[in-house]
Amino acid sequence: MNRLTAVQSILLVEDDLALRQMLSWELIDRGYHVVAVGDVLAAIATAESTAFDVAVVDYQLPDGDGLTLISSLSRAWPKLQFLLISANDIAAELVASEASKRVRFHPKPVNINTLIDSLDSQNRETPE
Amino acid sequence: MSEKTDGSGGVESTISAATVIDMLAPLSYRRERIDSYLHEIATAVSLLTGVQWAAVTMQLPDGREKLMASTLADYAAGGVYEYHGAVAGWVIEHGQPLRINDAIADPSFGSMPPGYRAYLGVPLHNGEGRTMGTICVFHPEPKRFSDEELNMTTQFAERAATAIDNFLLYQRQLDFNNQLEAEVEQRTRQLQETQQRLIASERLAAVGELASGIVHEIRNPLGTLSMALEYVDRQGLNDDASKRVGLALSEVGRLERLLTEILSYARPQKFSPEPCDLGQIARQVVEDAGRQADTRVSVRLDMAETLAPARGNVDKLHQVLLNLVVNAVQASDTGEEVLVTLREGADHHARVSVHNHGMPIRPEHIPRLGEPFFSTRVGGTGLGLAIVHRILEQHESTLQIESTADTGTTMWFDLPFG
Secondary structure, three states, rough: OOOOOOOOOOEEOOEEEEEEEHHHHHHHHOOEEEEEOOOOHHHHHHHHHHOOOEEEEOOOOOOHHHHHHHHHHHHHOOEEEEEEEOHHHHHHHHOOOOOOEEEEEOOOOOOHHHHHHHHHHHHHHOOO | OOOEOOOOOOOOOOOHHHHHHHHHHOOOOOOHHHHHHHHHHHHHHHHHHHHOEEEEEOOOOEEEEEEEEEHHHHHHOOOOOOOOOHHHHHHHHHHEEEEEEEOOHHHHHOOOOOOOEEEEEEEEOOOOOEEEEEEEEEEOOOOOOOOHHHHHHHHHHHHHHHHHHHHHHHHHHHHHHHHHHHHHHHHHHHHHHHHHHEEHHHHHHHHHHHHHHHHHHHHHHHHHHHHHHHHHOOOOHHHHHHHHHHHHHHHHHHHHHHHHHHHHHHHHOOOEEEOHHHHHHHHHHHHHHHHHOOOOOOOEEEEEOOOHHHHHOOOHHHHHHHHHHHHHHHHHOOOOOEEEEEOOOOOOOEEEEEEEEOOOOHHHHHHHOOOOOOOOOOOOOOOOHHHHHHHHOOOOOOEEEEEEEOOOEEEEEHHHHH
């Protein structure tokens, strides 16, 4: 199934193997092109070789935090949108204070339907 | 001639009372300046007797005497001498003044310092009448010390005795204060440590109780979920559905293991030490670890042929060693070996160590490895080493960690034989 929306490709950065696997299956089933990695280094390396519309990033990663990764990626890819996922309240506050509004927050545990809604709403607000 | 004297020796008077008063008057005693005060006394006695060497001595607890003040550089203040068999010893032992006109003619009162012949000694009595020391006057030529010289020296001796007595009291008071202060500090520290241990153990008990409750409440719905997923799995699902159910079931298993570890860490633990055969525990752990998992890494045991039983709890030490071995296996690369070593260590202790190769632990992570939920491994609960720390704490032991790229990682602890 293919989605007829602007968001076609997703970079998923999540260190929990099972959650990463399940999210990948669900997103792929819904028509997204997904590349899933488990840490900051792999995320940066992947973004250098592939263009994405949205990066779904976990806040707590084994080799750094998701917001720092987002700020690196956003400098290199000005059109890339971000969705930070975390069970950490501090991460939500940090996203709320983020000025550019290119980053949205989605709390854990992740519900796939609300995650898709977030992607869709991001999609609608993304300037063409 | 020599004479013991009570002050009525009938020797010619040479010193006026006014002179003595003049010299006594300016003497001012401050406790912290005992040395200079006694030196002033020795100097006054030397001047008034016209004899070069006058000294103030104090009896030491070990049976020797210390020169507290001396007008002669050859016998400077601070020197310590044996007084038994010497003329000053006679004065101390008898508690009476002594005058010796010529020690060569009459050596019966004891030895004199080499080159001296005449002697005047006056005892220093404390408030209770005990002899604490002497004022001694030595002359190299035969000399007959007058009654006035004796009386004058006695007056100075009273001043010196009072000063030394006060000084000793002051010292004792200072020592007592210091001792008291040290004792208060030590007790306060002990109290604070006990209080901290109590708070920590109460907090842990409260957390343990809460955790037990939560774990119990989670386990029931988790059991239901697990059964439902297994039911769905048996319904002949297509591949997409089946892989999702399989993943969900493995996550239920992961949660179960996490809950068990949380309980292991947090529930109140009873500790009953007994003599443990560490060799048997290690053999069992190596066998369990081999069965549990990971054929890509081998686990080997290297132990001393005879090792006395160590003091601890068998089940808990089994858990400690198993956690360390599992940890080491997970940190190893394929084909590597994990080595468990049992040796007799220092100070009547057994040393248990677990070594693995693989990536070293970053130095800044090492101090954090006992913190609950701190993990450097993806998918780790961060409770394995926290449990090890808690159990070793009960055994009054600590986990030591050394990790370098060259030598790999070694974790070890010591246990007393018992």
